[in-house]
Amino acid sequence: MFRKVLVANRGEIAVRVIRACHELGVRTVAVYSEADRSSLHVKMADEAFCIGPAPTTGSYLNIPNIMSTAELLGVDAIHPGYGFLAENPRFAEIVADCKITFIGPPPKAIEVMGDKAAAREQMQRAGVPVIPGSHGPVASEREARDAARLTGYPLIMKAAAGGGGRGMRVVHTPQDLPAAVQTAQQEAQAAFGDGRVYVEKYIAEPRHVEVQILADRHGTVLNLGERDCSIQRRHQKLIEEAPPPRLRERTLVAMGRAAVRAAQAIGYVNAGTVEFLVDMHENFYFMEMNTRIQVEHPVTEMVTGVDLVKEQIRVAAGERLAFGQRDIEWRGHALECRINAEDPRHNFRPSPGTITTFTPPGGTGIRVDTHCYPGYAIPPHYDSLVAKVIAWGRDRHEAIGRMRRALLEFDIGGIQTTIPFHLKVLDNGFFRRGEIYTDFVQRRIELDTL
């Protein structure tokens, strides 16, 4: 096991990783920007080092300063959390070159999954269903038209280097295609410095269902089950749950197997997530693989009892997974609500500021992951996640009821949060019946009545 781990992140995930390290008896180093001096991860870690100014390019993305800190303080592993450098293959490589262990997958696996076209090709070869579309990036209008013959209309154009819902464009008719190709390429070039775009079948009313994978260095790849993350706004997930409601057992089993094949095909090690789009007929298609721990990992932890972050660290240290696929049991139902410092009554505008009162909910089946406390000032430089509330119940009905109770209990003063929005979703009849899809918020939630 490692002696000392540097956590190259901030916020609740840095706190989450530090907790896992301390449970394993591993010392921790927090790195922080000048804006995060009073953040909880800085207080909780055994050592803390300032690595740069508030803007992320100078601090949390500053590879030289992070690596210098790692060397100066003698750490033997780095956990990247999610976001920032978590899916940067060059960073993973530099860490390895410095004889430090990167707590994550091999750089090659990050690289393959980071390139949508390359990932899709690998997945097709591994027999993982992909959305019908162009085999690679389309270079011209003619190539786009060829691809459109495979996909039909409507189709969607996506930037090869995009992600998180950015760089996407829906095309409804053949007449719209020529202009759309040009605009999409220009947008992709401007946003990602990579103008390649590819064409896919557009799936109406899809659900976002993903599979949690855990793999060790000794060839074991486990499926820890599915999560539904269909409740989104502008492609940002807001509520996640496990298991996905109203999906047939047969579909879940097939999806789990496909995800394991996907991980095996690229020699995956550590925790990762294979994301699928599921259509109305329960056909599922590979979307992408996130080669890191995810924000919503706690819902899987609640239904399986597996501590995913601790397993990440153990696997990175070279240990064998201490359990097999047959040992994994899914008990009950879990939901996660992401509480953001945003005002849902004003188009979710950011609401940074100082948290005056902060009393998180508790009681049976409730877990709160947060880096906030009373008096904490939310810096305006980073994402708006304030806390993740996770509720477990014997069934979905109980989990929803518990979540509702917990959110009503949660007292956060001084800032606006997304709690009123979550309560509205939890009380929605369609949501209660499990009729959810990625445009649920747009279609079923009247934001002006919040």
Add this chain to the structure above:
Amino acid sequence: MNDRIDFEQVREVVRLAEELGVAELEVETAALKVRVKMAGAGQAQAGAAQTGVLSPASRGITPASVPAAEAAGTDHLDAVVAPMVGTFYRAPSPDAPPFVKEGDFVEENQVVCVIEAMKLFNEIQAEKRGRIARVLTENATPVEFGQPLFLVDTSATRG
């Protein structure tokens, strides 16, 4: 846990001294000792000193807030801070004399130390001319981003 000086606490003491209208105020806790001397007309001079509670974890790293607080209250003192994380060296090589010592006069852009980061030695220059009033960091110790390294008295003149 780390034991950095809480800037807020220092500010509180200054505010308190102003409110009370006293000439001098000293506050001491287990972790912090702050003495504030009021210079007159609402202007405060704060001198902070940390008593020995550095955690073993921080391995002798000078808490950034100590000299910063000192510098803040003095008009002519300007801090040279570390622009990167690395190891602070006062001399170009172990046998060489230091680039500068206390009392030396430095010109703008004169090299005052090097910081080793990623096997590279980065020369750090003074931003303003003046006299080196204090060397704040031990030779060959790790420095954080923004950590004050020297105090330069910018009111001093050569000679």
